[in-house]
Amino acid sequence: MPLILVQRTLAIVGLGCVLGAADSWLRPTVITLKDNASAPRSEPAPTTPSRSAAARGMPAQTTTPEPAPALSDKATKTPDATSAASLGLMIDAKAAKALFDQGVVFLDARIQPEFDAGHVPQAFLLNSTMFGTPAADDAMKVLDANAPVVIYCGGGDCDASKNVAILLQQAGFKQIHIIEKGFPEWKELGYPIETAADRTNAGGKP
């Protein structure tokens, strides 16, 4: 009897492998852990509301919910729907800068001290450990799930962005982009950076 059990167990595992291989072969999207993850072969053209609409009332980088940041003229521009939608999951800092210029919301998935030391201007701190807290719940209420968002962390082996991306996906967000090499690449290219002190000097709001 135990021998039959072992044989049947192995047979089930074998059949599972065959089914998995067949599914991978037939599925129109390709699983990838690095670049342009699971982008459908035909590109969608969804609408992309602006950062001003998406971020209105968004809690800030602290765990205490705060009112929305005062958005600059640049931030109220309507993002280019086509360019945001045509990008894959993983993007580089140059593509992120283009989205930044279009007013797309940026989320910083790092920890508070790193965020305070320097972040993308008007970015919001939202890491996976914050999910389930009132601050994150409030953030999810005010962020627009139909608008594109860009997430970044420390780059390299940092998976914080992916974790936040998964949580946002579960919350219904449809256009998520991750800066593959994270904040270091953004900084290296000389793009604008804001520190906690800058925000405080600007009026104490994020």
Add this chain to the structure above:
Amino acid sequence: MSRLRHSVLFLCRIAIAALFLFAAWQKLKPGGELIVDSGPQKFAMAIHSFKILPEHLVHLAAGVIPWLEVLCAVLVLVGVWTRAAATVLSLLMIGFTAAVVSVLLRQMSLTCGCFGNLTLLCPKGVMGWCKVGENALILIPCVLVAVLGGGWLDLDRLRMSNATRNT
């Protein structure tokens, strides 16, 4: 006593099948126009974030595990090769639990990627020790069926009793 035992085992089979079919669907559902919303992609990313398997094994696990869950759930439900299917599911649960424990011991903040938006016992979001307890709870019916068989309407048992009667 035997009736109670068969009833409990039958209910265990129904619960296991429903749970694993749902979990498998979450891992297999197509993503439509969403960038990272396809089940396999999310599951692969979840496995990858555990930092336990090398990338090629992440692809293999993301492809095979959901179909193993479907196959075993169907077999357990209809009562064919019930004990073997429950054994595979038990092994899967042990593997999942070991992975969760490993993540917790390394103090990583990760989500599970197990049941999509459904939360069974543990709060939504980052995994904690609650997830280990939840997995242990799911493991119990799997082990019961693997050790004791399928109970009522188990085709394996019915076939075996017919064979015994004929001889």
